[in-house]
Amino acid sequence: xxxxxxxxxxxxxxxxxxxxxxxxxxxxxxxxxxxxxxxxxxxxxxxxxxxxxxxxxxxxxxxxxxxxxxxxxxxxxxxxxxxxxxxxxxxxxxxxxxxxxxxxxxxxxxxxxxxxxxxxxxxxxxxxxxxxxxxxxxxxxxxxxxxxxxxxxxxxxxxxxxxxxxxxxxxxxxxxxxxxxxxxxxxxxxxxxxxxxxxxxxxxxxxxxxxxxxxxxxxxxxxxxxxxxxxxxxxxxxxxxxxxxxxxxxx
Amino acid sequence: xxxxxxxxxxxxxxxxxxxxxxxxxxxxxxxxxxxxxxxxxxxxxxxxxxxxxxxxxxxxxxxxxxxxxxxxxxxxxxxxxxxxxxxxxxxxxxxxxxxxxxxxxxxxxxxxxxxxxxxxxxxxxxxxxxxxxxxxxxxxxxxxxxxxxxxxxxxxxxxxxxxxxxxxxxxxxxxxxxxxxxxxxxxxxxxxxxxxxxxxxxxxxxxxxxxxxxxxxxxxxxxxxxxxxxxxxxxxxxxxxxxxxxxxxxxxxxxxxxxxxxxxxxxxxxxxxxxxxxxxxxxx
Amino acid sequence: xxxxxxxxxxxxxxxxxxxxxxxxxxxxxxxxxxxxxxxxxxxxxxxxxxxxxxxxxxxxxxxxxxxxxxxxxxxxxxxxxxxxxxxxxxxxxxxxxxxxxxxxxxxxxxxxxxxxxxxxxxxxxxxxxxxxxxxxxxxxxxxxxxxxxxxxxxxxxxxxxxxxxxxxxxxxxxxxxxxxxxxxxxxxxxxxxxxxxxxxxxxxxxxxxxxxxxxxxxxxxxxxxxxxxxxxxxx
Numbered sequence: 001x002x003x004x005x006x007x008x009x010x011x012x013x014x015x016x017x018x019x020x021x022x023x024x025x026x027x028x029x030x031x032x033x034x035x036x037x038x039x040x041x042x043x044x045x046x047x048x049x050x051x052x053x054x055x056x057x058x059x060x061x062x063x064x065x066x067x068x069x070x071x072x073x074x075x076x077x078x079x080x081x082x083x084x085x086x087x088x089x090x091x092x093x094x095x096x097x098x099x100x101x102x103x104x105x106x107x108x109x110x111x112x113x114x115x116x117x118x119x120x121x122x123x124x125x126x127x128x129x130x131x132x133x134x135x136x137x138x139x140x141x142x143x144x145x146x147x148x149x150x151x152x153x154x155x156x157x158x159x160x161x162x163x164x165x166x167x168x169x170x171x172x173x174x175x176x177x178x179x180x181x182x183x184x185x186x187x188x189x190x191x192x193x194x195x196x197x198x199x200x201x202x203x204x205x206x207x208x209x210x211x212x213x214x215x216x217x218x219x220x221x222x223x224x225x226x227x228x229x230x231x232x233x234x235x236x237x238x239x240x241x242x243x244x245x246x247x248x249x250x251x
Numbered sequence: 252x253x254x255x256x257x258x259x260x261x262x263x264x265x266x267x268x269x270x271x272x273x274x275x276x277x278x279x280x281x282x283x284x285x286x287x288x289x290x291x292x293x294x295x296x297x298x299x300x301x302x303x304x305x306x307x308x309x310x311x312x313x314x315x316x317x318x319x320x321x322x323x324x325x326x327x328x329x330x331x332x333x334x335x336x337x338x339x340x341x342x343x344x345x346x347x348x349x350x351x352x353x354x355x356x357x358x359x360x361x362x363x364x365x366x367x368x369x370x371x372x373x374x375x376x377x378x379x380x381x382x383x384x385x386x387x388x389x390x391x392x393x394x395x396x397x398x399x400x401x402x403x404x405x406x407x408x409x410x411x412x413x414x415x416x417x418x419x420x421x422x423x424x425x426x427x428x429x430x431x432x433x434x435x436x437x438x439x440x441x442x443x444x445x446x447x448x449x450x451x452x453x454x455x456x457x458x459x460x461x462x463x464x465x466x467x468x469x470x471x472x473x474x475x476x477x478x479x480x481x482x483x484x485x486x487x488x489x490x491x492x493x494x495x496x497x498x499x500x501x502x503x504x505x506x507x508x509x510x511x512x513x514x515x516x517x518x519x520x521x522x523x524x525x526x527x528x529x530x531x532x533x534x535x
Numbered sequence: 536x537x538x539x540x541x542x543x544x545x546x547x548x549x550x551x552x553x554x555x556x557x558x559x560x561x562x563x564x565x566x567x568x569x570x571x572x573x574x575x576x577x578x579x580x581x582x583x584x585x586x587x588x589x590x591x592x593x594x595x596x597x598x599x600x601x602x603x604x605x606x607x608x609x610x611x612x613x614x615x616x617x618x619x620x621x622x623x624x625x626x627x628x629x630x631x632x633x634x635x636x637x638x639x640x641x642x643x644x645x646x647x648x649x650x651x652x653x654x655x656x657x658x659x660x661x662x663x664x665x666x667x668x669x670x671x672x673x674x675x676x677x678x679x680x681x682x683x684x685x686x687x688x689x690x691x692x693x694x695x696x697x698x699x700x701x702x703x704x705x706x707x708x709x710x711x712x713x714x715x716x717x718x719x720x721x722x723x724x725x726x727x728x729x730x731x732x733x734x735x736x737x738x739x740x741x742x743x744x745x746x747x748x749x750x751x752x753x754x755x756x757x758x759x760x761x762x763x764x765x766x767x768x769x770x
Binding site: 039059071112115233242 | 543544545547548549550551563565567569576578579580581582584593594595596597598600626627628667668692694698749750751752753754758
C-alpha cells in the first residue's frame with residue numbers, strides 16, 4: 001500500500017500528470033454540436049470525451065409509463081466499448097445502470113417536470129473515451145444539453161470528483177488516481193443555490209477528510225460552473241456593431 | 252412509431268419533383284457525394300479510431316484488440332468482428348435498447364465489406380500469434396452520433412480508417428509454456444490494401460449516389476457495395492422494398508471505380524502519421 | 536426590488552436576476568425564497584427583459600408549448616376512424632376531429648378519413664383547446680386553415696418565431712416583399728416557403744436561418760434587408 005501511495009505523487013509533490021493537488025484538468029465544452037438532437041453538448045475533461053444529446057419534452061412511448069401530473073426524465077449513461085482499457089461488451093452493465101439512475105436523480109432536482117405532464121425528457125450520454133470522473137463530467141455536459149434544448153431549469157448541475165492520493169485530498173482524480181488511489185468522492189450540485197445533488201465515495205476517509213473533500217469539491221465545481229456558463233453563452237456570438245436585443249418590443 | 256419517422260408529403264414531393272428534373276435537394280449531381288472528412292486516432296483508450304463526418308452524418312469508430320482463442324474451424328486465423336450502435340444520440344427516431352434489425356444489418360454489411368476484401372491477413376503471425384491457441388481478436392465498434400443519411404458508407408469508411416491507424420502491442424512468445432507476454436511497444440496492424448462502400452438510393456426512377464437524410468427517408472430502394480483498391484467487389488447489399496433492374500445494377504456498378512478512389516485516398520492519408528502515437532482532437 | 540442584471544443581458548438558467556418583494560415575474564424565470572427574501576432566477580438561456588415591476592427572460596432556446604389560439608403547421612401521423620393525430624412538434628400530439636375539418640356530415644361507413652387527410656399530409660390548423668393534462672385539440676375551420684399542398688417545409692426554433700414575424704409582421708413582410716415568396720408561419724416552429732424557383736426558396740430559407748442565428752442581436756431587420764438585396768443579385 002505504501003509503495004502505491006507514494007508512486008502517485010512525484011518528488012516535488014505534484015501529481016503524475018504534473019498537476020498541483022487542487023488543480024483541475026483542462027476542460028472544454030461545446031453546445032449544439034449535433035444536428036438531430038434538440039439539445040447537445042460535447043465535453044472533454046482531461047482525456048475524457050463525452051457526448052450528450054437531449055430530446056424533449058416529448059411524447060412518451062410506451063404511454064403507460066407516463067405520469068399524469070409531470071414529465072419523466074430518462075437518462076442513459078453508457079460507455080463506448082472502446083472507451084476503456086479492456087473492451088466493454090456493448091450491453092449495459094450494472095455500473096452503467098446505477099450511474100444512469102444517479103444522474104437522472106440529480107437532473108430531476110433542477111427540472112420543472114410538472115410543466116410537462118405525460119411527457120418525457122430523454123438524456124443520452126455516451127462516454128467515448130474514459131479517464132476517470134466520467135459521472136461528474138456527464139452531469140456537467142447533460143446540464144448544457146438540457147439548457148441548449150430550451151428545457152426550463154432551476155440551474156445547472158455541475159460535478160467534480162475529489163479523492164485521496166498518498167494520504168492527501170486531491171481534486172479531479174484521473175483514471176490512474178481513481179484506480180490506484182485510496183478513495184474517490186464524486187460530488188455534483190447546483191452551484192448557484194449550494195444544493196448538492198450527488199455525493200458518493202468509495203475508499204477510506206476520515207470525517208475530516210470528507211469535510212475537506214467536500215469543500216475542495218465545491219470550490220472546483222465553482223470553477224467548472226464558470227466554464228459551463230461560458231460554453232453555453234459562446235453560441236450567441238456578438239456581431240460587430242450590434243447589441244443584445246431580441247426585439248421583444250416588436251412582438 | 253415516433254412522429255418524426257413519418258416523412259411529410261411536402262418533403263417527399265419536393266425531392267421527387269427535383270429528381271424528375273435531374274436535380275437534388277442539396278444541389279448535388281446524381282453521382283456526387285457529400286464532403287467527407289476523416290479525423291484519425293481520436294480515442295486514447297482505443298488501439299485505433301477515426302471520426303468520420305460525411306455530410307451531416309457523424310460517426311465514430313474504435314478498434315479494441317485482445318488476445319484470445321481462435322474459432323475451432325479457423326484455428327490459424329485471427330478474428331475480426333464489427334459491431335454497430337445506432338445510438339439514440341444520433342436521431343429522435345432511434346430508441347435505446349438492444350440492437351434492432353437496422354443496426355444488425357449495418358454492422359453485418361460493414362463487417363462483410365472488410366472480411367471478404369481479405370485486406371486483413373488473418374494468418375499473418377502478427378494476428379495469429381500461436382496457431383490454434385492464441386490469436387488477436389479485433390473488435391471494431393462503430394457509433395452513429397448524428398444520423399444525416401447514408402450510414403453504411405460512413406460507418407464502413409470509419410471502420411476502415413480506424414483499422415488503418417490501429418496499433419497492436421508487440422508480443423513475446425514463450426513456446427514451451429505456450430504463453431504470450433505483451434510488451435508496451437506497438438506495431439501497425441498488418442493490412443493489404445483497403446476497401447470502401449458505395450451506396451445508391453432510388454426514388455421513383457431516379458438513382459443517385461450517397462443519399463442525404465431526406466433522400467434516405469424517402470428512398471424506395473437502396474444498393475450498397477464494397478470495392479477494394481484492386482477494383483474487386485467484395486460485398487453487395489440491396490435493401491428496402493423497392494426494386495432495381497439488371498441494367499440499373501450494372502450502371503451503378505460501372506460507377507464504382509471512379510467513386511471509390513477519393514475515399515480510398517482519404518483512408519491512406521489518415522493512416523500516415525507524422526508521429527507514431529499522435530492523438531488528434533475532434534470537434535463537431 | 537434590487538435588480539442584479541441589466542436589460543438585454545445574456546443569462547443562463549440559475550442566475551439570480553433580482554431580489555426583494557414586489558417583483559412580478561415574466562416568462563423564463565422562477566421565484567425562490569432564500570432566507571426570507573424572494574429571488575427571481577432565470578430558468579432559460581436568454582436575454583433579460585425588464586418592465587416597470589417585472590423581470591423575465593426572453594428565451595433563445597425552447598420547445599413549443601401549445602397555446603389556445605395558436606396557428607400551427609401540423610403533420611398527420613395517424614388516421615383514425617373519426618379523427619386524426621397531428622404532430623405539432625411539441626410534447627403532445629394534437630387531436631383533430633372530423634367535424635373540425637368538414638362542414639358537412641361524415642359517413643364513416645362509406646367514406647374513409649384518408650380521402651380527406653392522409654398520413655404525412657401537412658396542414659395549417661389552429662389550437663382550440665389545451666390544458667396540459669389532455670392532448671391539444673385542433674381545428675381546421677377558420678380563415679386560411681387548410682391542407683398545404685405545395686411548398687418547402689422547414690423547422691425552426693419555436694422561440695425564434697416572434698423574431699421571424701417581427702414587429703407587426705415587419706420581418707415576414709420584408710421577406711415576402713423582397714422575394715415574392717409565399718410564406719406560411721406556424722407558431723410551433725414550422726414554416727412553409729413556396730416561390731417560383733428553388734433558388735428563390737433557398738434564399739428565403741437562408742434568410743430565415745440567419746434570423747434564427749442572429750435573433751439575439753439589434754438591427755436585425757436592416758441586416759436582413761441588406762442580405763436579401765446582396766443575395767438577390769446572384770439569383
